[in-house]
Amino acid sequence: xxxxxxxxxGLVQPGGSLKLSCGAxxxxxxxxYMAWVRQAxxxxxxxxxTINTSGRRTFYPDSVKGRFTISRENAESSLFLQMNSLKxxxxxxxYCATRGQPGDYFDYWGQGVMVTVSS
Amino acid sequence: xxxxxxxPASLSMAVGEKVNISCKTSTDIDDDMNWYQQKSGEAPKLLxxxxxxLRPGVPSRFSSSGYGTDFVFSINNVLLGDEGIYxxxxxxxxxxxxxxxxxxxxx
Numbered sequence: 001x002x003x004x005x006x007x008x009x010g011l012v013q014p015g016g017s018l019k020l021s022c023g024a025x026x027x028x029x030x031x032x033y034m035a036w037v038r039q040a041x042x043x044x045x046x047x048x049x050t051i052n053t054s055g056r057r058t059f060y061p062d063s064v065k066g067r068f069t070i071s072r073e074n075a076e077s078s079l080f081l082q083m084n085s086l087k088x089x090x091x092x093x094x095y096c097a098t099r100g101q102p103g104d105y106f107d108y109w110g111q112g113v114m115v116t117v118s119s
Numbered sequence: 120x121x122x123x124x125x126x127p128a129s130l131s132m133a134v135g136e137k138v139n140i141s142c143k144t145s146t147d148i149d150d151d152m153n154w155y156q157q158k159s160g161e162a163p164k165l166l167x168x169x170x171x172x173l174r175p176g177v178p179s180r181f182s183s184s185g186y187g188t189d190f191v192f193s194i195n196n197v198l199l200g201d202e203g204i205y206x207x208x209x210x211x212x213x214x215x216x217x218x219x220x221x222x223x224x225x226x
Contacts, residue, residue, distance in 0.1 A: 037163075044206065044217055044218070044219050044220050045155075045163065045206055045208070045217040045220075046217070047214060047215040047216070047217070050215075059213055060214075061213075061214035062214070095162055095163070100153075100165075100168055100210075103151065103153070103168055103169050103210050104151070104210035104211075104215055105153040105165060105168045105169070105208065105210050106153075106155075106163070106165060106208075107165055107168075107174075108165075109162040109163055109164070109165075110162065111161075111162055112162055
């Protein structure tokens with residue numbers, strides 16, 4: 001059974017940094033592109049980042065490009081999201097997800113982790 | 120960027136009725152439209168990928184159609200357990216974008 005478990009969320013001040021982690025199990029992690037998707041409170045879904053299997057290629061929307069960095073450690077079946085220069089509009093539940101094979105949809109999702117950016 | 124316009128924003132249906140949700144995209148995305156269900160307090164769940172591929176374990180009451188810029192998601196014989204918010208998502212080009220969601224309530 002595919003399991004994705006996010007951690008590392010919490011309260012951070014505007015301009016601060018936070019690093020999210022996602023532990024994966026139940027599938028061959030190194031064979032899958034991975035992604036982060038977020039959802040602001042009572043709002044819709046927003047794609048945040050995608051990383052290829054080796055970790056050498058990453059993709060971001062303009063809203064987080066230059067501030068967020070997605071990375072992975074295949075040996076540990078772990079995915080990360082380093083978030084810098086955080087803004088209030090980054091407040092959201094962040095979900096770790098597997099990218100589809102072969103399409104760019106989001107197949108399996110974690111339970112999510114809350115990030116609150118506030119002074 | 121491809122804008123995804125989803126309608127209606129909400130639906131109130133009776134058990135057994137048919138649900139139709141529309142998504143229109145601002146650019147031609149071929150068949151790269153996906154559909155998700157999110158129940159209250161849960162993570163989204165992929166139901167259908169690339170227009171018409173039903174994910175494993177998803178009942179055949181769920182279906183979708185469309186190509187290019189116009190897409191429709193349907194639920195035949197809607198059940199109480201189908202309550203939630205449904206989202207479409209285009210996977211044709213970066214940034215991948217979602218519709219605003221359709222909240223489905225059962226009477």
